[in-house]
Amino acid sequence: MVADATPALQLDRVAKTYRIGDEHVHVLVDCDLTVRAGEFVVITGPSGAGKSTLLHVAGGLDAPDRGTVSVSGHDLWSMNRRARAAFRRRHLGFVFQFFNLVPMLSAVENVSLPLVLDGTPARVADARGAELLDRVGLTGRRHHRPAELSGGQMQRVAVARALVTRPSVLLADEPTGNLDKQSSTEVLDLLRSLCQEDSTAVILVTHDPAAIGYGSRTLHIIDGNARSADATGIGGDG
Numbered sequence: 640m641v642a643d644a645t646p647a648l649q650l651d652r653v654a655k656t657y658r659i660g661d662e663h664v665h666v667l668v669d670c671d672l673t674v675r676a677g678e679f680v681v682i683t684g685p686s687g688a689g690k691s692t693l694l695h696v697a698g699g700l701d702a703p704d705r706g707t708v709s710v711s712g713h714d715l716w717s718m719n720r721r722a723r724a725a726f727r728r729r730h731l732g733f734v735f736q737f738f739n740l741v742p743m744l745s746a747v748e749n750v751s752l753p754l755v756l757d758g759t760p761a762r763v764a765d766a767r768g769a770e771l772l773d774r775v776g777l778t779g780r781r782h783h784r785p786a787e788l789s790g791g792q793m794q795r796v797a798v799a800r801a802l803v804t805r806p807s808v809l810l811a812d813e814p815t816g817n818l819d820k821q822s823s824t825e826v827l828d829l830l831r832s833l834c835q836e837d838s839t840a841v842i843l844v845t846h847d848p849a850a851i852g853y854g855s856r857t858l859h860i861i862d863g864n865a866r867s868a869d870a871t872g873i874g875g876d877g
């Protein structure tokens with residue numbers, strides 16, 4: 640069988656500049672990035688280098704000034720806002736540092752929410768939500784609300800929610816930034832194993848040295864572009 644040559648995520652000459660008063664901050668400068676199905680790419684770089692900006696642009700949350708972003712061959716920023724929102728729900732998963740769960744919903748309702756929003760019948764969405772909660776080891780916590788869960792459990796719910804639609808790409812912004820060492824390891828192990836099972840491409844932004852070790856590739860944001868460790872001499876597996 641011939642592998643699908645279409646990258647899961649492709650950024651081509653992406654530029655993003657923020658303007659604050661008279662000052663222009665050139666955050667991304669002709670930034671290129673290709674990530675294939677099943678790759679686990681870790682992105683590091685100094686504070687303010689543009690890591691979160693890169694994830695937001697790649698995830699269709701923040702528009703680039705120039706360049707293209709394609710997910711499984713679909714150009715995100717040529718879609719209208721409504722089409723992009725629907726595409727994002729189906730093909731992209733997000734995990735954030737502060738979990739971003741809906742406080743009034745139970746764990747299983749949080750996980751199935753992307754399916755419900757996409758018009759999946761409630762019973763199907765519930766069953767799939769429960770299946771994902773089982774896979775992240777939270778079978779016994781289905782009906783707990785976020786406030787009744789530990790930080791590590793909340794992040795496992797967030798991982799389940801991010802993967803419930805079987806996205807091609809999972810974007811994670813400092814997913815262990817608010818967790819202790821043991822919970823960090825659990826969340827990273829889960830991310831790696833679940834994404835491997837479904838060949839989901841992962842792009843994970845982090846300062847956490849433990850998380851860096853999970854990457855099949857490590858990139859550094861330098862001068863507005865994502866460069867391999869080889870090119871920067873910073874270290875890592877390139």
Ligand SMILES: Nc1ncnc2c1ncn2[C@@H]1O[C@H](COP(=O)(O)OP(=O)(O)OP(=O)(O)O)[C@@H](O)[C@H]1O
Nearest residue numbers: 657658659664666685686687688689690691692693
């Ligand atoms: N909405 C915005 N308006 C203006 N400037 C912004 C905006 N978002 C980010 N910036 C600026 O863009 C630069 C990159 O920010 P970004 O959050 O992407 O960096 P980062 O590498 O993720 O940093 P950290 O590691 O501290 O989270 C920073 O100088 C920041 O001040």
